[in-house]
Amino acid sequence: AQSVTQPDIHITVSEGASLELRCNYSYGATPYLFWYVQSPGQGLQLLLKYFSGDTLVQGIKGFEAEFKRSQSSFNLRKPSVHWSDAAEYFCAVGGQAGTALIFGKGTTLSVSS
């Protein structure tokens, strides 16, 4: 079955510390992977995506993610977290063109000062 797992429901990091949010997927075909961020009461903003090529992808706001096929993972990283990064983060996978994305349950990021 196709699925996305975000093992961490809630993570708290100190401002300025590094961040890694985990994402594992199960998909029968070549996956197309996405990370979205959602602030309270808002829609989703695309941080980055992976379709093919270089497995380390750069996104907006200083985020990056690395696709590891052998581990079925697409973890999101940021070297130095800012208080404004506090939000909900969703990993998503898509495969067949024209179909909807499958979302993980999300990870809530809190940033402490």
Next chain:
Amino acid sequence: GAVVSQHPSRVICKSGTSVKIECRSLDFQATTMFWYRQFPKKSLMLMATSNEGSKATYEQGVEKDKFLINHASLTLSTLTVTSAHPEDSSFYICSARKERSSYEQYFGPGTRLTVT
């Protein structure tokens, strides 16, 4: 750019009434639009896929007679919650695709529905 808007952003309605939510692609034509529902602290649940000019495809467990979806043009899809009940209160998000072969979706800002 690829901007998707939703209207209204918030709506409160009384139990038993119907409410319509609009999803518009402002600067592109969307051959496909998706409607999601998001419960508090939960992920997005796909409700239906809407292709312009054809009937929407509903996910299992979603009542098509309760959640009416119309995709009458390439820039507009509407979701009508009929005979709303408090359990329909939720955050509804739409997204749009430019082409059927595309993998990217552009999300609207969401609509907060509260049924009293």
